[in-house]
């Protein structure tokens with residue numbers, strides 16, 4: 357029977373004052389009964405508006421119908437036709453601005469909890485299906501993928517399923533990209549990412565870690581080694597700074613460095629050798645998901661005061677609503693309409709404060725958001741001993757500086773001709789953050805999927 361409740365089934369979560377002292381997952385996932393009950397809220401609309409809101413066009417009403425029928429493996433099959441990382445996307449996709457924003461149930465109440473249902477199905481599959489995936493028949497062609505983030509992993513998976521011998525070359529010692537070095541354990545447990553990587557290896561994909569392409573091997577050398585096409589999924593991992601005085605003081609981190617120390621190098625565990633500052637008061641500058649993740653990590657590391665310092669108002673914050681809400685519940689203090697002008701140091705070169713000014717909003721700028729303007733005589737000092745800069749990233753220049761004929765734009769992003777991901781070099785494709793600049797997991801995955809199809813067509817057309 358249809359469930360006409362105006363509200364989503366709430367997600368069970370760890371209590372804020374418990375979870376802000378541990379790194380375990382915050383959202384605990386639906387039970388079987390909650391998932392079936394939520395699935396009954398879906399009206400199975402004929403015109404499927406939610407599908408148009410999904411960047412990889414998952415047949416959402418069809419997978420939810422399977423949950424209603426309690427055919428969870430059937431639901432997983434439908435999900436996996438379009439998404440190679442449903443357990444990841446169910447946790448981190450901004451559903452509120454994508455599929456759920458188009459849900460008809462959202463007109464008079466809350467939309468169907470599509471993301472939570474996606475997560476439930478993927479987790480159910482992981483817990484109940486232990487069969488090894490079928491190994492595809494090889495077609496004798498070789499493709500190299502640079503970067504083991506969601507974009508590279510998706511491209512590699514689709515090509516391997518089509519019979520290609522695929523080798524992923526990853527700069528870090530662990531595969532997963534931002535999913536392992538950026539997004540914290542409490543939002544995305546690393547065992548889930550590892551499971552997806554193990555599945556890829558089981559179907560024959562080789563993952564070569566500690567391989568910085570552009571240093572150890574060049575793209576030209578990959579072609580000389582017999583790879584017939586190359587996919588670049590190297591992300592946008594180069595942090596930006598504000599260029600204000602004091603950014604080189606001890607206790608100032610880029611969000612990428614801070615999060616890599618905490619997540620990839622497990623600095624929060626006593627057994628880890630990775631140093632991290634256990635500060636008393638931390639300012640995180642920025643208002644995106646990355647800033648929320650850094651602030652929530654700082655709190656869990658034991659900081660008494662953690663401030664988000666953001667130059668526009670909360671309405672303009674790019675972070676997901678859920679992340680902002682979770683951060684506030686955990687005790688993060690928001691200084692909006694505030695901009696740092698200088699980081700202050702003590703006589704030993706350690707941070708001991710941050711000078712800020714207050715802002716007000718003027719006319720919209722090129723991004724369509726109202727431009728922040730400095731308020732006169734509004735300077736004040738925030739008492740902090742650690743600052744984390746989280747104001748954006750861009751692609752690392754290594755690949756573009758070591759690859760002849762690869763066109764990039766003024767932001768350092770690789771230029772592709774169309775959705776196929778084809779670059780200015782024959783046989784070289786690119787996608788994900790390396791092309792778009794910092795974006796989302798689902799868009800990076802979608803680009804990997806399109807490129808896999810185009811690479812297959814390219815190689816088959818030459819065979």
Ligand SMILES: Cc1cc2nc3c(=O)[nH]c(=O)nc-3n(C[C@H](O)[C@H](O)[C@H](O)COP(=O)(O)OP(=O)(O)OC[C@H]3O[C@@H](n4cnc5c(N)ncnc54)[C@H](O)[C@@H]3O)c2cc1C
Nearest residue numbers: 503505506507527533534538569591788789795796797800
């Ligand atoms: C802290 C944080 C939180 C985020 N939260 C969300 C969220 O909640 N929801 C969401 O949708 N998106 C989120 N994002 C954005 C999302 O993670 C990215 O858009 C996505 O990971 C991009 O995927 P990618 O495969 O293009 O690049 P990446 O994930 O960056 O992977 C690129 C990989 O390439 C490797 N590499 C780089 N250069 C080389 C080289 N020269 N040779 C070999 N390997 C190389 C890198 O080490 C890395 O492993 C977040 C990002 C961050 C940083």
